[in-house]
Structure formats: structure tokens, C-alpha cells
Amino acid sequence: MENPEIIFGKNSVTEALISGKREINKILISKNIHTDVKINKIKELAAEKGIVFQFVGKEKFQPYAEFNHQGIIAQISPIKYADLDKFLKNKEHTNSSLVILDGVEDSHNLGAIIRTCVCAGVDGIIIPSRRNVQVNSTVEKTSAGAVNHIPIIKVNSLVNAVQTLKDNNWWVIATDASAKDNYYDVNYNDMNFVIIMGAEHAGVSKSLLKQSDFVVKIPMQNDFNSLNVSNALSAIIFETVRQRICKNI
């Protein structure tokens, strides 16, 4: 396996085994950890799939001390990013949703966003190939393995990607702290839409704001005007879920 990636923790390893989307080279588990239900499940799944499972001394985990590895790691193939054109062609999109991340730099935020998107049934996440954190081990860990349950689409140009989506009749909603409309003023029913979330500090870039059909904000209830990007997305994305279940805005 070329350049295998290391994933950490019980949930991430379990999810990688269940999803079956990634080639798993080897699972290493510390001799010192307590064997619990989750570890037994991992052993069982690995045996089923004929994946090597080794008990090792804790010194093997030394290089990963900064990660919350819970005494278990796996060497797996890097995630396969998806392609936007293929994503659009692969199925008839009706009431689909996408999230675009424009310059999110923090691995924990990307992981939390992926996890939230999967729970909310978002159909894919688009990230640019530059100026944005890529899927790494910390992202995988923070996502609790959600990274295996949603296409992560990497594009060279977000401007081109948004234009492609517009050409395919997707509605484009960008978030901006100075927007006039609130996120819940938009009717998310009966359309394919993409929500654009900006960088932690700079927000959504001007070129993308210009392309957007709606620009919305979350109404802050306090002078302390600094919501974390993953928490902001969660508020917005579950409002779209609410609207679609309740059939109202």
C-alpha cells in the first residue's frame, strides 16, 4: 500500500471496517488496553475480512502520542476524493444538498463538519485543493469515521464548481455575518442546494458571495460575535432538515 494513512481510535477503526471503502493494511492494538465490547467487535470484523490484527507494546504508539488513539490504530489507504462531474451525473438529484467549505483551516472543524453533514443527510462536501485543510488523521478521528459515509469532493476552483452547480440548477446559499437575511428565511424545500461556509476568520470569499443566490447569517444574540464554523453549520443544516420534514419554513 502506497503512503498508507494512520487512523486512530476505536470508532474510526470500526467505521473503516464496516464501510469497507478503504483498504486496511493492518490493525495494531496496545497490549495494555482493556478489551471492551468495541475492541471485541473490531477483532470480529477484522477476522471476517481477513485483516491482520496485532497486539503490540505501548512503545509502538509513541509516535502518535499527540493523538487520542485509545490504544488502537490502523494503517489504511488514503481516502479517495470524489469528482464533482461524476457526482452530478451518477444520480438524478432531487432535494439533494451539498456543503462547500471555503478555506476551513482547522482539522477538528473539518472532522466535526463531516460528522454533522452525515447525520443531517447531506449528499456531499466540496473542498478546494488549496487553502483548506485536507482529510488527515485528525480529521478522520474527529469525524468518528463519518468520512467514510459521504463523498468528499475536491476541486481546483470553487468558483468553477459553483458555476457548474448553477448550470445544473442548484441553488447557492452563502453565509456571511453581515447578511440581511437570516438562514431560516430561505425555503430549502423542493430544490437542490449548496451551502457555502467560510474560513474561520475571513469568511466566504467575495467572488463566491457574488455567485450566490442567497446570502444569510445566523442572528447573534450577544455582542460576542464568534460562532465556531462547525456549530454554525449545524444550526443551518438542521434547519434545512426541519423544513423538509415539516414541509414549512
Added chain:
Amino acid sequence: MENPEIIFGKNSVTEALISGKREINKILISKNIHTDVKINKIKELAAEKGIVFQFVGKEKFQPYAEFNHQGIIAQISPIKYADLDKFLKNKEHTNSSLVILDGVEDSHNLGAIIRTCVCAGVDGIIIPSRRNVQVNSTVEKTSAGAVNHIPIIKVNSLVNAVQTLKDNNWWVIATDASAKDNYYDVNYNDMNFVIIMGAEHAGVSKSLLKQSDFVVKIPMQNDFNSLNVSNALSAIIFETVRQRICKNI
């Protein structure tokens, strides 16, 4: 100053200076970092308040290498936890809101929750004195200083705290993945309410579920049923904001 706490990063130090709620002993800044707008603002605020401001070599930051300190730390007095009885007596509560955390163990989650609560105008956060992470340096950093903008109420017994709130006519809403009602089915208008969020794995404890007026869930749109607690809270708390602004459910 007895047992000063160390806070890290430009935002946390700025917030501590602005809020003025914590005694600041000393601010240390690395000689090697680039002086930007935020650093200049910190110098200005420190000068106004007569707080010692020292440029030091980067070796002084060695003990804090695991933190994202951005080359700036401050020694400050530990946060003062608030008292529930005083909180309830201090003002007439109308349309107030509280969040109870029942066993949240992760510092990043607590920090993100505090930040979200401040942005959503929540009036206070209640944590138990045991079996829950306390406010530490990581929490302060992740909260981006929000910890200075909201009372954090520490109680010995959550069961007693909930009973006190009920005796004071607060409505109690607990979250549970197996609940029948969705979080947006509750009408949050015209009442004081408290939302109970559970531990990352175990959820809200049974005794608290029993005391609750409503038990609600977030409807998952995928088999992958594992939303991060801070993202879950964000979806719920901004729905209460939406309802109160829109005057509907």
C-alpha cells in the same frame, strides 16, 4: 495570586482583558511572533489596565507546546463559578434559558458549547462538580474567551438543580436519541427553559430524563447515528432562537 491559570492565544487573552472579570497577573508574548492588529490591541488594553506585558524567548512557551498558544499566554485567576440560587434570585427571569451538561468529558466540546451558548444568548450553563470536565485552559481556548461572557454554574447534584429549577417554574427539556418527539416540536416561547445535554457516550442519565417535561431528539438522516454533543446543542439552541424571533414553532 493563588493557583493562577494559564490561558492561551490572542482571542482568549483579548477576551479576558475586555471582560475584566478575571484578575490578570501577567501577559507573556514571544519575541518571535509577528506583531499584528490583535497583538497591538492586547498591548493597548494591557497598558490601559496597568497589566504587566513581557516579551520573552520562545523557550518560555516550551511547557505549553501541546497547546495552540500562538505565542501569547496570560496568567489569570481561575474562573469564578456561579451559584444557582444566586443566579435565580439576581434577576427576574422571563424567556430565559439555561443549558445543563450531564457528564460531558471532552474539553473541546465544553469550549465549543460555551461559545455556542454565548452566541445564542443562553443565560447560563450548569455543570456538575463531578463526572464532567471543568473549565480548564483548553476549554478557555476553545471557547475563544466566551467563558468570560456567561455564568458557569457548578452544582453538587444535577437532580437537585433540576428540582430547584422546576420549583421556580422552569421547563425542563432533555435530549435522548430514542425520544419520540423532535426538538423542534417543542414551543420554546414564553417560558424559561433548560436544555439537558448528555455525555458523549452514555447520554442523559435516567434520573434526569424522569424529571424532564419533554424528551426530544434530533432526527438523524442517516444510519450513522453519532452527532457531536456541541453540534447537537447548536442545532437545538438556534431553533429556540429562531422560534423566539419568528414567534412561531
